[in-house]
Amino acid sequence: MSDTIPRDFIRQIIHDDLESGKHPEIVTRFPPEPNGYLHIGHVMSICLNFGVASETGGRTYLRFDDTNPGKEDEEFVHAIKEDVSWLGFNWGDRLTHASDYFERIHDVAVSLIEADLAYVDSLSADEIRTYRGTLTEPGRNSPFRIRSVEENLDLFRRMRAGEFANGEHVLRAKIDMAAPNINLRDPALYRIRHELHQITGDAWCIYPMYDFAHTLSDAFEGITHSLCTLEFEDHRPLYDWILDRLQPPERPRQIEFSRLNLAYTLTSKRKLNELVNEGIVSGWTDPRMPTIAGMRRRGYPAAALRDFVSRAGVTKKDKLIEMGMLENCVRESLGDTAPRRMAVLDPLKVVISNYPGGQVEMLPAMNHPNQPEMGMREVPFSSELWIERDDFMIDPPRKFFRLKPGGEVRLRSAYIIRCDEVIQDASGRVTELRCSYDADTRSGTGSSDRKVKGTIHWVSAAHALDASVRLYDRLFSVANPNKAQDFHEVLNPASLETRAAKLEPGLAGLAAGEAVQFERLGYFCPDPSDDKADARVFNRIVTLRDSWAKIEQQALQSET
Numbered sequence: 244m245s246d247t248i249p250r251d252f253i254r255q256i257i258h259d260d261l262e263s264g265k266h267p268e269i270v271t272r273f274p275p276e277p278n279g280y281l282h283i284g285h286v287m288s289i290c291l292n293f294g295v296a297s298e299t300g301g302r303t304y305l306r307f308d309d310t311n312p313g314k315e316d317e318e319f320v321h322a323i324k325e326d327v328s329w330l331g332f333n334w335g336d337r338l339t340h341a342s343d344y345f346e347r348i349h350d351v352a353v354s355l356i357e358a359d360l361a362y363v364d365s366l367s368a369d370e371i372r373t374y375r376g377t378l379t380e381p382g383r384n385s386p387f388r389i390r391s392v393e394e395n396l397d398l399f400r401r402m403r404a405g406e407f408a409n410g411e412h413v414l415r416a417k418i419d420m421a422a423p424n425i426n427l428r429d430p431a432l433y434r435i436r437h438e439l440h441q442i443t444g445d446a447w448c449i450y451p452m453y454d455f456a457h458t459l460s461d462a463f464e465g466i467t468h469s470l471c472t473l474e475f476e477d478h479r480p481l482y483d484w485i486l487d488r489l490q491p492p493e494r495p496r497q498i499e500f501s502r503l504n505l506a507y508t509l510t511s512k513r514k515l516n517e518l519v520n521e522g523i524v525s526g527w528t529d530p531r532m533p534t535i536a537g538m539r540r541r542g543y544p545a546a547a548l549r550d551f552v553s554r555a556g557v558t559k560k561d562k563l564i565e566m567g568m569l570e571n572c573v574r575e576s577l578g579d580t581a582p583r584r585m586a587v588l589d590p591l592k593v594v595i596s597n598y599p600g601g602q603v604e605m606l607p608a609m610n611h612p613n614q615p616e617m618g619m620r621e622v623p624f625s626s627e628l629w630i631e632r633d634d635f636m637i638d639p640p641r642k643f644f645r646l647k648p649g650g651e652v653r654l655r656s657a658y659i660i661r662c663d664e665v666i667q668d669a670s671g672r673v674t675e676l677r678c679s680y681d682a683d684t685r686s687g688t689g690s691s692d693r694k695v696k697g698t699i700h701w702v703s704a705a706h707a708l709d710a711s712v713r714l715y716d717r718l719f720s721v722a723n724p725n726k727a728q729d730f731h732e733v734l735n736p737a738s739l740e741t742r743a744a745k746l747e748p749g750l751a752g753l754a755a756g757e758a759v760q761f762e763r764l765g766y767f768c769p770d771p772s773d774d775k776a777d778a779r780v781f782n783r784i785v786t787l788r789d790s791w792a793k794i795e796q797q798a799l800q801s802e803t
């Protein structure tokens with residue numbers, strides 16, 4: 244095991260199991276149900292399952308838990324595979340489905356019936372619920388619990404043959420209706436579902452329940468450590484009951500860890516599904532979504548997501564992690580690698596009156612201030628430029644070091660300019676600035692060593708590339724939308740703002756998803772799924788600084 248990875252409690256168990264020789268090799272699985280796209284919580288589970296195996300030279304299965312036909316879809320299967328690969332993990336030839344084992348799972352069910360450890364119950368779903376009892380009251384035996392092995396075998400065979408309607412019978416384990424743990428009160432193992440399955444088609448009309456299929460799949464694959472989230476803790480006695488009956492050669496051990504929740508967003512597939520179906524977002528890959536596909540489209544690097552879940556850590560305590568922590572991982576990952584470019588998101592025209600009209604200079608600019616090996620590029624300079632509207636103020640406060648009437652500012656990689664005249668429209672809105680430039684102050688080569696306090700970015704108007712830039716914000720306006728009665732009421736109405744921006748022309752060739760820093764503004768990348776001919780679409784990946792840190796910490800303290 245690598246020394247650089249801190250040993251959480253699961254890695255400690257795995258370490259001990261290897262040392263003691265309990266297992267010669269670690270085998271894990273990531274078992275998504277293909278009923279939605281994977282989200283940031285799943286990243287935690289993926290990194291943990293694939294991580295602990297690869298760190299120890301073990302193996303990991305990507306297993307689709309496809310026991311719910313009707314809710315599951317091939318689109319989700321594709322998306323899940325793409326997401327896991329993109330995160331940097333490789334399942335090799337270990338891509339499996341619970342449905343691969345339907346025949347074997349069925350055979351185990353038959354052998355449980357033969358051992359009088361399972362029976363066909365013919366109570367209705369409502370009756371089964373009533374008979375189950377409550378947390379404080381034991382359950383009661385179903386009148387069908389005393390059916391003979393022969394009758395059970397016959398009924399189960401006929402269930403499989405399609406002789407009964409949905410809900411007419413279920414196969415239940417015969418454990419203990421008085422068990423304090425409700426999961427042990429004769430849990431259902433099989434139910435009738437006349438529904439086409441995306442892989443097995445109409446081969447089956449009975450489907451195994453999650454707990455049964457999952458435990459057996461783990462056993463069949465020789466999983467050594469079955470890592471799942473805390474809500475399955477109460478299911479562990481059933482997991483172990485099934486394994487005790489099966490006695491597989493390599494006995495898996497279920498270990499639970501806490502779910503990862505991210506503030507200001509949801510990590511429930513059901514609710515994310517609602518956001519998609521109700522058109523609140525543009526789809527599962529909307530860059531505001533906490534889905535892996537959404538975050539990828541937004542421009543988050545895979546390394547940043549891995550880094551984030553490793554910092555969040557594997558624990559037993561439920562956590563709601565600040566969005567700021569994820570965004571910091573993204574910034575750190577992009578800071579050293581994303582080339583710097585100039586773009587103006589809210590353009591204000593500047594005319595340099597003493598610069599010859601029609602003249603164009605190509606000015607060299609550093610691609611990265613701290614990485615000279617990233618080289619230089621040339622940006623065109625001319626007599627008409629765009630600057631950021633809020634880099635100018637008519638009547639600024641004392642410490643405003645940008646442009647003001649009569650004031651001077653340096654244009655990044657270019658010249659010092661002075662604002663000579665302010666043009667306003669009838670409403671008083673500034674429409675243009677007339678400036679003059681000092682030819683001796685060209686960056687790098689100028690003969691003057693004159694210094695001014697502020698430097699701003701700009702783009703040559705004649706050369707600018709038009710782009711639509713999407714600025715994203717939190718999808719929800721409260722830290723924990725999971726707690727809201729109705730999440731619709733806590734949606735952030737300003738989670739998407741679109742700007743008609745002007746970009747330096749070199750950005751035309753940037754590939755979708757390739758991140759750059761727009762100087763002073765943040766990290767951006769071209770959106771991969773928009774290729775409208777009229778304008779390019781850029782996504783803001785993340786701002787340069789965490790303006791939310793304080794607000795978010797306060798909100799988390801008061802809300803969690």
Ligand code: ATP
Pocket residue numbers: 273274275276277283284285287288470471472501502503504510511512513
């Ligand atoms: P959801 O509640 O969003 O539907 P799920 O648990 O039903 O999620 P699965 O497809 O069954 O989704 O999840 C696959 C694996 O990912 C499971 O082992 C599950 O425990 C794990 N997982 C799901 N959500 C989280 C989370 N928020 N944090 C950590 N692991 C998670």
Ligand code: MG
Pocket residue numbers: 276
């Ligand atoms: Mg699940």
